[in-house]
Amino acid sequence: MHPRENGATKEKIIEMSTELFSKKGFDSTRIEEIAKAAGVNKALIYYYFKSKEDLLDQIVHSLMDKAASLAMDFVHFNIVQLIDEGRLEIARDRLRFKDKAAVDQFVKNSQLYYQRLLDFVLEYKSIFRILMLESLKHGKHHKSIFHLLDHLSKDDEANPIFRTIAEADRDFTYSEEMVLFRFFFTTVPLITFAAYYDDYKEISGLSDSRLRDLFLWAFQTTFTSFISGNEIWLKQKEEPR
Amino acid sequence: MHPRENGATKEKIIEMSTELFSKKGFDSTRIEEIAKAAGVNKALIYYYFKSKEDLLDQIVHSLMDKAASLAMDFVHFNIVQLIDEGRLEIARDRLRFKDKAAVDQFVKNSQLYYQRLLDFVLEYKSIFRILMLESLKHGKHHKSIFHLLDHLSKDDEANPIFRTIAEADRDFTYSEEMVLFRFFFTTVPLITFAAYYDDYKEISGLSDSRLRDLFLWAFQTTFTSFISGNEIWLKQKEEPR
Amino acid sequence: MHPRENGATKEKIIEMSTELFSKKGFDSTRIEEIAKAAGVNKALIYYYFKSKEDLLDQIVHSLMDKAASLAMDFVHFNIVQLIDEGRLEIARDRLRFKDKAAVDQFVKNSQLYYQRLLDFVLEYKSIFRILMLESLKHGKHHKSIFHLLDHLSKDDEANPIFRTIAEADRDFTYSEEMVLFRFFFTTVPLITFAAYYDDYKEISGLSDSRLRDLFLWAFQTTFTSFISGNEIWLKQKEEPR
Amino acid sequence: MHPRENGATKEKIIEMSTELFSKKGFDSTRIEEIAKAAGVNKALIYYYFKSKEDLLDQIVHSLMDKAASLAMDFVHFNIVQLIDEGRLEIARDRLRFKDKAAVDQFVKNSQLYYQRLLDFVLEYKSIFRILMLESLKHGKHHKSIFHLLDHLSKDDEANPIFRTIAEADRDFTYSEEMVLFRFFFTTVPLITFAAYYDDYKEISGLSDSRLRDLFLWAFQTTFTSFISGNEIWLKQKEEPR
DNA sequence: GATGAATGAGTGTTCATTCAT
């Protein structure tokens, strides 16, 4: 198959490798297979990509960028805006809202955001599978998953989300509780849901929409357990044993 | 290193492969490396194990057995016993406890069980890392993770935990909500916590005991959000949108 | 770099491949590299040359022609002329000159010729490097070096230099001694000097002019050891042990 | 072909690669070919050698060691001994011998040494061919040839031959003339003779013994041109033009 | 003349596995 239209070949290669990497893992996917699946010559892959790893890098990075911009959207149009309007105040240990309406809006927006995230991770579920796979090895993308939708870097300067919130509210600081909770009980379930989606669907026998509903309900239940009146607790109320 | 005492060599091989598999992934670990790490000749590994995959199988199965027995313990000494004592009744949509004391005991036991699970997964964190890794590929251990601490098989006959509870209460059936919640917001965070423990510890800079506390607190907060009076809801109270 | 003037592109390609071949060897030089160095597209090289080997051939042949014409000049303006003037007679085992003046002129001309050769090989030192490289392999240009400045073909008919001298003096025949000496102690040092010039210069730390002087002196000393009165010996005077 | 006797396999691999490298060049020799020629599996070569280049290294280094020890022998048993006996004195510009007998002995020994060298290079002619080949590329063994039988390092401390002579005679220093002459008109012809031996033999149609005689005669004639009475000149007597 | 895209045929190297001792 000779010259295709503009960029189509490279896209096809990315598409097929994403699928194959996510199905069989990076190591077990052969360049030859990708070539065959994309209907091109093996060597052509090396014309567009420096190496097998470069192929993975490009796939991963494009995802990271998309994820980061989603997260920034949420911060801008929900947190920062509420702060600017004087309806939200960030204290050391809790989010303090001006009134019930502000809480409700925040909760609703958070749920919408989580829905958007869910759509996003499901759309790119193959890549998230790869990302988990790679993050479990001690390779190059080792720590990508920790930075994906989250703000785990100790070095706050380097974290754009932290910086954005901090600019809106100088008192702001992450609590250890919230960071850990967010990661293991919010981000991880989300990504895992995407990564295992096909398997879980097969085992459970549920429909796509039913799965979506159940998952969002579970998240919501989890999330609302932190609300207490007009406040959202970011730290443990009393010392754990 | 010539003749060792009885079985010590085989144990050493299992130990080193576990460590190496979890650090670098199954595919990227070389038999040669395992041999070197265990201080034995490469060919000797084939004296004890049929193949590289057999080595992984033995590692995984021993873990699965331990996990299953932990789960059965909980079912026996908490759920079945409460049912037998007439203090717990399982309905289609909820666990109905006789009184506050019964709820409290169940919650407390559940928390103790989760603590025991936490200790367990942390003790074998290398293997859990392997298990996640392998479950993300479409290989032999593909579905191990779904059966690990959970009861996800549609084929109820095959699930000993389900059978045990069903024997105590004939009405018992799993709700789709609870199964999904348990898996993605309880089991997955637990296993993920173990698998990423070292990485998270490094990034967060927290101590072992602090990490343990924070994680258990997060779980507890999540878990208690299902309690409502003397009942624990297993299904959504009203239809989700 | 689009349209260049007439033939400039082809020249640039030859120039850069000469440099690269001589620096890295024919095999280790990539067409891609040549293209990059010449600032043209890889495929364009195939517009001008049939193959990578064709490129080498054209480089080598242009050099061979120049070398042959230099050698013919010497034969014509020194040997043939002296014979025609009756001042030189070629015997089976020696060159017999009419008088001291004839010897002196021959020696002086020989030295001038060797100087010209030296300038020539240094000007094209890259190509000589390639030539040596290729002659050491058993490839196409395998025997080029033997024919370069010399007259080694047993098949005398094919050797224009031999034919030219033979036409002037019917008795003429090459002695085995002289052929071997000329090749290994005259031609080889000369070509090797060119091929290793840059390396030797760096290691010795000598200037260009000093190197030239030293080399010519060494040659001269070697050369004059064959002169004995009015004769130049082409064969061993007595049997070697 | 399973287990051979002790070390025989490795030797066979070295033997065949030497032959193939020298016949076709390093780059053009395939590992597969070596394996086939040695009657072993391709992978076995990597059991004994780290890489194709490592194979070459080991071949080259063993030769360098042998050559160095030959050169040291000459220095010890000829130069140093004559100095110690007070029959040779090294001046800035010449070797000054006590009497005709001393010169004769030195010349005779030098010729014997050159004969020994000739036998040596012919025995390993395949390797010398490789060495020339590699020294012409800008690779790893780039400068090996300059150090082979010679003493070209500017850094005299590092040159064991220089050090040995200098210990015997504190005035000793190499003249630029002699170093260049030795290299291009002594060492180079010798190595070249070996490298091209088979080709030259075929073209010339001469026998082995005749070739040997002719070559030694040519060397001798060259060498003796530096002798003048009881002295051997190491520098130009008067300035070259 | 000139180029970007495409390809076929390698080629060095790796690695799980087996064999003889």
Place this chain on the structure above:
DNA sequence: AATGAATGAACACTCATTCAT
């Protein structure tokens, strides 16, 4: 039990060369 030697089957990557425009 233990080992050094040996092997077959891949596999990532390279490169000269060609094609369509």
